[in-house]
Amino acid sequence: MTRRPVKVVITYCTACGYESQALELAGALMRGLRTELASLELVPWHDGTFDVVVDGELLHSMLRDGGFPDDPDTIIAAARERGWG
Amino acid sequence: MADQFQISADRFASGMTYEQYKTQMTQRRDEFEANERGWEIDPDDLAAFCALAQPLNVLVLDEDWCDDGCWMLPILGRLAAESGKLSIRIFLRDQHPDLMDQCLNGAFRSIPVFVFLDANFKELGRFIERPASITRLREDGLRWVMEMRPEFRIFETSPALASEQQREQVMLLVRAFASQYAPLLRREVVRDLRMIVERANTQQLLSEIIATFPSPSETQA
Numbered sequence: 001m002t003r004r005p006v007k008v009v010i011t012y013c014t015a016c017g018y019e020s021q022a023l024e025l026a027g028a029l030m031r032g033l034r035t036e037l038a039s040l041e042l043v044p045w046h047d048g049t050f051d052v053v054v055d056g057e058l059l060h061s062m063l064r065d066g067g068f069p070d071d072p073d074t075i076i077a078a079a080r081e082r083g084w085g
Numbered sequence: 086m087a088d089q090f091q092i093s094a095d096r097f098a099s100g101m102t103y104e105q106y107k108t109q110m111t112q113r114r115d116e117f118e119a120n121e122r123g124w125e126i127d128p129d130d131l132a133a134f135c136a137l138a139q140p141l142n143v144l145v146l147d148e149d150w151c152d153d154g155c156w157m158l159p160i161l162g163r164l165a166a167e168s169g170k171l172s173i174r175i176f177l178r179d180q181h182p183d184l185m186d187q188c189l190n191g192a193f194r195s196i197p198v199f200v201f202l203d204a205n206f207k208e209l210g211r212f213i214e215r216p217a218s219i220t221r222l223r224e225d226g227l228r229w230v231m232e233m234r235p236e237f238r239i240f241e242t243s244p245a246l247a248s249e250q251q252r253e254q255v256m257l258l259v260r261a262f263a264s265q266y267a268p269l270l271r272r273e274v275v276r277d278l279r280m281i282v283e284r285a286n287t288q289q290l291l292s293e294i295i296a297t298f299p300s301p302s303e304t305q306a
Contacts (some may be wrong), residue, residue: 015152028272043252045244046152046194046259053245061243 005038005081009037014044019066020059021050028072031077054079090144090187090200090208097142097206105163110149117149124271126167133279134168139290141282145175146185146198152195153215156252156267160274161199188208188216201281209288210281216273219266226262230255273296 001085008029012022022042029040037059052075059078069075108113143161147154156176165171177184178196188198188211195214202208214220231238237246240255247255 009245011243014150017148017150019150019297043245045252051243051245053243058246063243077172078149 003036003080003083005036006033006055006079007039007041007045008033009041009051009071010054010057011043011044011045011051013049015046018050021029025072025075026068027050029076032072032076034055034062034082036080055082088187088210090202091288092144092184092198092202092206094206097144097174097202099280100176101143103165103173103175106158108143108177112149113155114149117155117159120156121163122179123163124268126163126275127272129230130168130275130279131164133286134164134170134282137168138286140170140172141170141209141285142202142204143173144184144198145173146178146181146188147175147196149169150275151196152196152221155272156177157199157215157274159198160271161278164278178291188213201285207230209285212277215270216277219270222269223262225266230244230258242258248289 010022010025012018024041026040030037048062050060050068051058052060052069054075058064059075060066101109107117110117143165145158145161146164147158149155159261161171161173167174176184177195178198185194185196188200189195190213197212197214199212200208201210237247237251237255239251244252244255
Protein backbone atom coordinates (compact mmCIF):
# COMPACT_ATOMS: atom_id res chain seq x y z
CA MET A 1 0.00 0.00 0.00
CA THR A 2 1.14 3.56 -0.69
CA ARG A 3 0.30 6.65 1.18
CA ARG A 4 -1.75 9.34 -0.46
CA PRO A 5 -1.51 12.88 0.97
CA VAL A 6 -4.72 14.14 2.56
CA LYS A 7 -6.61 17.41 2.20
CA VAL A 8 -7.59 19.08 5.47
CA VAL A 9 -10.11 21.88 5.96
CA ILE A 10 -10.41 23.67 9.31
CA THR A 11 -13.42 25.96 9.62
CA TYR A 12 -13.41 28.32 12.60
CA CYS A 13 -15.73 31.02 13.92
CA THR A 14 -14.17 34.47 13.69
CA ALA A 15 -17.03 36.00 15.72
CA CYS A 16 -16.02 33.66 18.58
CA GLY A 17 -12.31 34.44 18.28
CA TYR A 18 -11.25 30.91 17.43
CA GLU A 19 -8.28 32.06 15.31
CA SER A 20 -5.70 30.96 17.87
CA GLN A 21 -7.20 27.47 18.22
CA ALA A 22 -7.32 27.12 14.41
CA LEU A 23 -3.67 28.19 14.07
CA GLU A 24 -2.61 25.90 16.90
CA LEU A 25 -4.30 22.88 15.32
CA ALA A 26 -3.02 23.81 11.85
CA GLY A 27 0.53 23.96 13.21
CA ALA A 28 0.19 20.60 14.94
CA LEU A 29 -1.13 18.99 11.73
CA MET A 30 1.64 20.54 9.63
CA ARG A 31 4.31 19.27 12.02
CA GLY A 32 2.65 15.88 12.49
CA LEU A 33 1.72 15.10 8.89
CA ARG A 34 4.44 16.98 6.99
CA THR A 35 4.42 15.65 3.40
CA GLU A 36 1.41 13.44 4.13
CA LEU A 37 -0.55 16.70 3.92
CA ALA A 38 -1.67 17.58 0.37
CA SER A 39 -3.25 20.86 1.44
CA LEU A 40 -4.44 22.62 4.56
CA GLU A 41 -7.25 25.13 4.21
CA LEU A 42 -8.27 27.55 6.96
CA VAL A 43 -11.79 28.86 6.44
CA PRO A 44 -13.02 31.79 8.55
CA TRP A 45 -16.69 31.29 9.33
CA HIS A 46 -19.29 32.22 11.95
CA ASP A 47 -22.06 30.65 14.09
CA GLY A 48 -19.73 29.06 16.64
CA THR A 49 -18.06 26.72 14.17
CA PHE A 50 -14.89 24.76 14.78
CA ASP A 51 -14.88 21.87 12.33
CA VAL A 52 -12.18 19.66 10.85
CA VAL A 53 -12.70 17.80 7.57
CA VAL A 54 -10.16 15.35 6.15
CA ASP A 55 -10.64 14.25 2.54
CA GLY A 56 -14.33 15.21 2.67
CA GLU A 57 -15.05 13.47 5.97
CA LEU A 58 -16.09 15.45 9.02
CA LEU A 59 -13.69 14.32 11.74
CA HIS A 60 -14.63 16.94 14.30
CA SER A 61 -17.60 19.27 14.60
CA MET A 62 -18.08 21.66 17.49
CA LEU A 63 -21.84 21.40 16.98
CA ARG A 64 -21.86 17.59 16.85
CA ASP A 65 -19.04 16.72 19.23
CA GLY A 66 -18.85 19.83 21.42
CA GLY A 67 -15.76 21.92 22.06
CA PHE A 68 -12.45 21.70 20.26
CA PRO A 69 -10.70 18.48 19.22
CA ASP A 70 -9.30 16.91 22.40
CA ASP A 71 -5.94 16.05 20.93
CA PRO A 72 -4.35 16.92 17.54
CA ASP A 73 -2.78 13.43 17.55
CA THR A 74 -6.27 11.93 17.18
CA ILE A 75 -6.82 14.01 14.03
CA ILE A 76 -3.35 13.10 12.76
CA ALA A 77 -3.98 9.38 13.31
CA ALA A 78 -7.39 9.57 11.60
CA ALA A 79 -5.86 11.51 8.69
CA ARG A 80 -3.14 8.83 8.32
CA GLU A 81 -5.77 6.09 8.19
CA ARG A 82 -7.49 7.88 5.33
CA GLY A 83 -4.19 8.42 3.56
CA TRP A 84 -3.53 4.71 3.08
CA GLY A 85 -4.31 3.90 -0.55
CA MET B 86 -34.04 34.68 36.63
CA ALA B 87 -30.80 32.81 37.18
CA ASP B 88 -28.98 33.11 40.51
CA GLN B 89 -28.27 36.67 41.58
CA PHE B 90 -25.04 37.98 40.13
CA GLN B 91 -22.40 38.43 42.82
CA ILE B 92 -19.81 41.19 42.68
CA SER B 93 -18.34 43.59 45.23
CA ALA B 94 -18.18 47.34 44.74
CA ASP B 95 -14.37 47.20 44.60
CA ARG B 96 -14.34 44.49 41.96
CA PHE B 97 -16.90 46.35 39.88
CA ALA B 98 -14.83 49.53 40.10
CA SER B 99 -11.78 47.63 38.83
CA GLY B 100 -13.42 47.10 35.43
CA MET B 101 -12.65 49.26 32.42
CA THR B 102 -14.75 52.28 31.59
CA TYR B 103 -16.29 52.36 28.14
CA GLU B 104 -13.54 54.69 26.89
CA GLN B 105 -10.80 52.57 28.48
CA TYR B 106 -12.21 49.50 26.74
CA LYS B 107 -12.13 51.27 23.38
CA THR B 108 -8.55 52.39 23.99
CA GLN B 109 -7.35 48.83 24.63
CA MET B 110 -9.12 47.40 21.56
CA THR B 111 -6.71 45.81 19.10
CA GLN B 112 -9.37 44.48 16.71
CA ARG B 113 -12.45 45.98 15.05
CA ARG B 114 -12.30 49.40 16.73
CA ASP B 115 -13.21 51.17 13.47
CA GLU B 116 -16.22 48.91 13.04
CA PHE B 117 -17.15 49.38 16.71
CA GLU B 118 -17.05 53.17 16.43
CA ALA B 119 -18.93 53.10 13.14
CA ASN B 120 -21.70 51.24 14.99
CA GLU B 121 -21.89 54.10 17.51
CA ARG B 122 -22.80 56.52 14.72
CA GLY B 123 -25.47 56.92 12.08
CA TRP B 124 -28.59 56.18 14.13
CA GLU B 125 -30.76 57.92 16.67
CA ILE B 126 -32.24 56.67 19.92
CA ASP B 127 -36.01 57.04 19.97
CA PRO B 128 -36.74 59.92 22.41
CA ASP B 129 -39.37 57.82 24.18
CA ASP B 130 -36.83 55.05 24.79
CA LEU B 131 -34.21 57.51 26.00
CA ALA B 132 -36.74 59.08 28.37
CA ALA B 133 -37.14 55.72 30.15
CA PHE B 134 -33.40 55.69 30.91
CA CYS B 135 -33.35 59.38 31.88
CA ALA B 136 -36.25 58.70 34.28
CA LEU B 137 -34.08 56.49 36.49
CA ALA B 138 -34.14 57.89 40.00
CA GLN B 139 -30.54 56.81 40.54
CA PRO B 140 -27.86 55.78 38.08
CA LEU B 141 -27.49 52.03 37.58
CA ASN B 142 -24.26 50.07 37.42
CA VAL B 143 -23.86 47.95 34.31
CA LEU B 144 -21.27 45.19 34.28
CA VAL B 145 -20.23 44.16 30.78
CA LEU B 146 -18.41 41.01 29.70
CA ASP B 147 -17.05 41.17 26.18
CA GLU B 148 -14.03 40.69 23.91
CA ASP B 149 -13.06 42.97 21.05
CA TRP B 150 -13.16 40.19 18.43
CA CYS B 151 -16.79 39.39 19.24
CA ASP B 152 -19.18 40.12 16.39
CA ASP B 153 -22.27 40.50 18.57
CA GLY B 154 -20.34 42.67 21.03
CA CYS B 155 -19.28 44.92 18.18
CA TRP B 156 -22.98 45.55 17.49
CA MET B 157 -24.50 45.56 20.99
CA LEU B 158 -21.95 47.36 23.17
CA PRO B 159 -21.98 50.60 21.11
CA ILE B 160 -25.76 50.69 21.63
CA LEU B 161 -25.30 50.45 25.41
CA GLY B 162 -22.53 53.06 25.17
CA ARG B 163 -24.84 55.51 23.39
CA LEU B 164 -27.62 54.93 25.94
CA ALA B 165 -25.16 55.55 28.79
CA ALA B 166 -23.72 58.69 27.20
CA GLU B 167 -27.07 60.23 26.31
CA SER B 168 -28.96 59.35 29.50
CA GLY B 169 -26.13 59.93 31.98
CA LYS B 170 -27.76 57.22 34.10
CA LEU B 171 -25.62 54.13 33.41
CA SER B 172 -22.21 53.53 34.94
CA ILE B 173 -20.50 50.95 32.74
CA ARG B 174 -17.57 48.76 33.77
CA ILE B 175 -16.23 46.28 31.25
CA PHE B 176 -14.39 43.02 31.93
CA LEU B 177 -12.73 40.82 29.31
CA ARG B 178 -14.49 37.47 29.33
CA ASP B 179 -11.42 35.29 29.02
CA GLN B 180 -9.64 37.05 31.90
CA HIS B 181 -12.62 36.80 34.28
CA PRO B 182 -14.07 33.28 34.06
CA ASP B 183 -15.61 33.55 37.55
CA LEU B 184 -17.75 36.48 36.40
CA MET B 185 -18.56 34.81 33.09
CA ASP B 186 -19.64 31.57 34.70
CA GLN B 187 -22.34 33.46 36.58
CA CYS B 188 -23.93 34.35 33.23
CA LEU B 189 -23.79 31.20 31.12
CA ASN B 190 -26.10 30.96 28.14
CA GLY B 191 -27.03 27.31 28.67
CA ALA B 192 -23.65 25.60 28.37
CA PHE B 193 -22.08 28.49 26.46
CA ARG B 194 -20.03 31.51 27.51
CA SER B 195 -21.88 33.78 25.10
CA ILE B 196 -20.97 37.44 24.93
CA PRO B 197 -21.70 40.27 25.19
CA VAL B 198 -23.25 40.16 28.66
CA PHE B 199 -24.75 43.25 30.30
CA VAL B 200 -25.69 42.85 33.98
CA PHE B 201 -27.71 45.73 35.42
CA LEU B 202 -27.05 46.31 39.13
CA ASP B 203 -28.47 48.78 41.62
CA ALA B 204 -26.41 51.04 43.90
CA ASN B 205 -25.93 48.10 46.30
CA PHE B 206 -24.85 45.78 43.43
CA LYS B 207 -28.06 43.78 43.58
CA GLU B 208 -28.92 42.44 40.15
CA LEU B 209 -31.88 44.01 38.35
CA GLY B 210 -31.64 42.15 35.07
CA ARG B 211 -29.28 40.86 32.43
CA PHE B 212 -28.88 40.84 28.65
CA ILE B 213 -26.93 38.01 27.00
CA GLU B 214 -25.59 37.87 23.44
CA ARG B 215 -28.49 39.33 21.45
CA PRO B 216 -32.28 39.75 21.63
CA ALA B 217 -34.25 36.51 21.31
CA SER B 218 -36.25 38.10 18.48
CA ILE B 219 -33.07 38.56 16.46
CA THR B 220 -31.97 34.97 17.09
CA ARG B 221 -35.38 33.83 15.79
CA LEU B 222 -35.03 36.06 12.72
CA ARG B 223 -31.59 34.58 12.00
CA GLU B 224 -33.03 31.08 12.30
CA ASP B 225 -35.89 32.03 9.97
CA GLY B 226 -33.42 33.49 7.47
CA LEU B 227 -31.45 30.27 7.51
CA ARG B 228 -34.62 28.21 6.99
CA TRP B 229 -35.73 30.41 4.05
CA VAL B 230 -32.35 29.98 2.37
CA MET B 231 -32.46 26.19 2.86
CA GLU B 232 -35.96 26.06 1.37
CA MET B 233 -34.88 28.06 -1.68
CA ARG B 234 -31.58 26.24 -2.16
CA PRO B 235 -31.71 22.77 -0.55
CA GLU B 236 -28.06 22.12 -1.50
CA PHE B 237 -27.11 24.62 1.21
CA ARG B 238 -28.30 22.09 3.80
CA ILE B 239 -24.69 20.89 3.76
CA PHE B 240 -24.01 23.88 6.04
CA GLU B 241 -26.25 22.31 8.69
CA THR B 242 -23.69 19.51 8.93
CA SER B 243 -20.58 21.65 8.50
CA PRO B 244 -19.44 24.59 6.35
CA ALA B 245 -16.15 22.70 6.03
CA LEU B 246 -17.97 20.21 3.76
CA ALA B 247 -19.29 22.92 1.42
CA SER B 248 -17.52 24.02 -1.74
CA GLU B 249 -15.67 27.32 -1.86
CA GLN B 250 -18.32 28.68 -4.21
CA GLN B 251 -21.12 27.68 -1.82
CA ARG B 252 -19.29 29.33 1.08
CA GLU B 253 -18.88 32.56 -0.92
CA GLN B 254 -22.58 32.51 -1.81
CA VAL B 255 -23.64 31.97 1.79
CA MET B 256 -21.33 34.73 3.06
CA LEU B 257 -22.92 37.07 0.49
CA LEU B 258 -26.35 36.17 1.89
CA VAL B 259 -25.16 36.60 5.49
CA ARG B 260 -23.76 40.09 4.78
CA ALA B 261 -26.94 41.16 2.96
CA PHE B 262 -29.05 39.81 5.81
CA ALA B 263 -26.96 41.59 8.47
CA SER B 264 -27.15 44.96 6.70
CA GLN B 265 -30.90 44.51 6.23
CA TYR B 266 -31.58 43.83 9.89
CA ALA B 267 -29.18 46.37 11.46
CA PRO B 268 -31.90 48.99 12.23
CA LEU B 269 -34.20 46.29 13.62
CA LEU B 270 -31.36 44.91 15.72
CA ARG B 271 -30.75 48.31 17.33
CA ARG B 272 -34.45 48.79 18.10
CA GLU B 273 -34.70 45.33 19.64
CA VAL B 274 -31.57 45.78 21.78
CA VAL B 275 -32.82 49.14 23.04
CA ARG B 276 -36.21 47.56 23.73
CA ASP B 277 -34.67 44.70 25.77
CA LEU B 278 -32.46 47.09 27.76
CA ARG B 279 -35.37 49.50 28.27
CA MET B 280 -37.44 46.64 29.74
CA ILE B 281 -34.72 46.00 32.34
CA VAL B 282 -34.62 49.71 33.22
CA GLU B 283 -38.43 49.98 33.35
CA ARG B 284 -38.46 47.07 35.79
CA ALA B 285 -35.90 48.91 37.93
CA ASN B 286 -38.04 52.06 37.83
CA THR B 287 -41.14 50.09 38.80
CA GLN B 288 -39.33 48.37 41.65
CA GLN B 289 -38.09 51.74 42.88
CA LEU B 290 -41.60 53.20 42.76
CA LEU B 291 -43.09 50.28 44.69
CA SER B 292 -40.39 50.41 47.34
CA GLU B 293 -40.92 54.16 47.80
CA ILE B 294 -44.67 53.65 48.33
CA ILE B 295 -44.11 50.71 50.68
CA ALA B 296 -41.66 52.84 52.68
CA THR B 297 -44.56 55.16 53.53
CA PHE B 298 -46.63 52.31 55.00
CA PRO B 299 -46.52 51.72 58.73
CA SER B 300 -44.38 48.71 59.60
CA PRO B 301 -46.26 45.47 60.49
CA SER B 302 -45.36 45.94 64.17
CA GLU B 303 -46.85 49.44 64.15
CA THR B 304 -50.00 48.14 62.44
CA GLN B 305 -50.46 45.40 65.06
CA ALA B 306 -49.93 47.89 67.84
